[in-house]
Amino acid sequence: MDFPHGGPPPIKRDDGLRETKDLHEKVWDLERRLEKQSVTLQAVCTLLEEKGISPAALLAEVRRVEQHRASAAVKPCARCGRAIGRRQSACVYCGEPRVVESAFEEL
Ligand SMILES: [Zn+2]
Numbered sequence: 001m002d003f004p005h006g007g008p009p010p011i012k013r014d015d016g017l018r019e020t021k022d023l024h025e026k027v028w029d030l031e032r033r034l035e036k037q038s039v040t041l042q043a044v045c046t047l048l049e050e051k052g053i054s055p056a057a058l059l060a061e062v063r064r065v066e067q068h069r070a071s072a073a074v075k076p077c078a079r080c081g082r083a084i085g086r087r088q089s090a091c092v093y094c095g096e097p098r099v100v101e102s103a104f105e106e107l
Pocket residue numbers: 077078079080081082091092093094095096
């Protein structure tokens with residue numbers, strides 16, 4: 001059977017396999033990085049406890065930060081006043097960059 005324009009489009013199977021392999025590597029890298037952060041956090045917690053900061057105090061601070069981040073999830077645009085989500089770098093309505101007050105807002 002003849003196809004117009006020299007034949008059917010090439011099979012995308014290799015692209016799909018490559019994409020799956022890339023995603024697998026990214027997941028593996030994220031898991032490795034998460035494990036490193038978990039180990040680092042555990043070490044920091046141990047040091048803090050040795051310095052007199054109790055696990056309960058640390059947990060209370062974690063909850064305070066969580067509440068602060070949740071309340072800061074949406075900010076009003078400095079130009080038009082519409083809401084800008086935490087993951088947006090600029091207002092989708094007017095393009096004004098989102099004001100970042102702390103490096104932790106970028107995490
Ligand atoms: Zn705006």
